[in-house]
Amino acid sequence: MQNLIRMMDTDGTLCVIAADTTETVREMHRLHGTAKVVSAALGRLLTAASLMGSMLKGEKDSVTLKISTDGEASPITAVSDSSGNVRGYAGRNDVVLPLNAKGKLDVSGAVGKNGTLTVIKDLGMREPYVGQVPLVSGEIAEDVTAYYAASEQTPSVCGLGVLVDPDTENILHAGGFLIQLLPTAMEDTIEKVERGLENIKPVTTMLFEGMTPEDICRAVLPEFELNVLDSAEVGYRCTCSRERMKNALRATGKQALSEMAEDENTEVTCNFCNRQYVFPQAEMQEMLAE
Ligand SMILES: [Zn+2]
Known part of the structure; x- marks a missing residue:
């Protein structure tokens, strides 16, 4: 409508x-x-x-x-x-x-x-x-x-x-x-x-x-x-995605990334829709190595 x-x-x-x-x-x-x-x-x-x-x-x-x-x-x-x-x-x-x-x-x-x-x-x-x-x-x-x-x-x-x-x-x-x-x-x-x-x-x-x-x-x-x-027709739309969350993590800088990479999993929640994204340690280390 x-x-x-x-x-x-x-x-x-x-x-x-x-x-x-x-x-x-x-x-x-x-x-x-x-x-x-x-x-x-x-x-x-x-x-x-x-x-x-x-x-x-x-x-x-x-x-x-x-x-x-x-x-x-x-x-x-x-x-x-x-x-x-x-x-x-x-x-x-x-x-x-x-x-x-x-x-x-x-x-x-x-x-x-x-x-x-x-x-x-x-x-x-x-x-x-x-x-x-x-x-x-x-x-x-x-x-x-x-x-x-x-x-x-x-x-x-x-x-x-x-x-x-x-x-x-x-x-x-x-x-x-x-x-x-x-x-x-x-x-x-x-x-x-x-x-x-x-x-x-x-x-x-x-x-x-x-x-x-x-x-x-x-x-x-x-x-x-x-x-x-x-x-x-307009509505409530969140635009978050795994890739966008990754970019947000990358933007926190090397120091913060390496601290997060020490944990087994890094959980990030979207402020706009509360969707949770989980990044396993291996993926965090990959991002750190980029
Ligand atoms: Zn979202």
């Missing part, structure tokens, strides 16, 4: 992307066993990564979002490929906090408020593009908006949501949208966007009501006439 869509207004002044990431976040929850507030925090960051990844141009491009703070769940990492397929993990999965003053999951409490959002775009150049901004709120959507304003000088609006069943901890709905003004934006474009956003419902409410990503794009931009650019 197509669960991510990109649209542009007929005047070419802005584009909007929306995604239903419910299945993506469910898979994340299944793999990591995240407690409710971590499901919400990592789920939002994965959704943001998916929206941002879908804008990458090169097939092999990728974008990494990393939040490093004083919060209990920090650091939180999400990576997207150029199609919007994502993977990620949190520093801790078992953070439990009381609900916030609004009676909602305290995402900024788990994420932390004092820290940074780092965006690393690997665009196939020699060096990746790296942008970093101080966290604004730790609620993630505002932080993504702040990143675009400060690092890419692109006026944006981002909305993200993850709805968790309070009793079963199951993921009920997850999704988000990202509006970006293009350089061709006119003076009244921002006003029209802001007016439209005054009365919108939370993303998870729209999903609960059965709205599709296309419906969400149209709902958040009621004053614009939108055309579909493209759509895709």
Whole structure:
């Protein structure tokens, strides 16, 4: 099922992307066993990564979002490929906090408020593009908006949501949208966007009501006439492999390799999907000898 869509207004002044990431976040929850507030925090960051990844141009491009703070769940990492397929993990999965003053999951409490959002775009150049901004709120959507304003000088609006069943901890709905003004934006474009956003419902409410990503794009931009650019099916995808793990081991250097080669087996676990890779002593020694 197509669960991510990109649209542009007929005047070419802005584009909007929306995604239903419910299945993506469910898979994340299944793999990591995240407690409710971590499901919400990592789920939002994965959704943001998916929206941002879908804008990458090169097939092999990728974008990494990393939040490093004083919060209990920090650091939180999400990576997207150029199609919007994502993977990620949190520093801790078992953070439990009381609900916030609004009676909602305290995402900024788990994420932390004092820290940074780092965006690393690997665009196939020699060096990746790296942008970093101080966290604004730790609620993630505002932080993504702040990143675009400060690092890419692109006026944006981002909305993200993850709805968790309070009793079963199951993921009920997850999704988000990202509006970006293009350089061709006119003076009244921002006003029209802001007016439209005054009365919108939370993303998870729209999903609960059965709205599709296309419906969400149209709902958040009621004053614009939108055309579909493209759509895709995105999900949680880990890209780990035995060869990639070997490369990671090689990168630890000769000293570390020789220490590991003393053990009968070296076990490496993928942070993104918890898959275990076992390298017997002989294979480690082979790598050391290379
Ligand atoms: Zn993996």
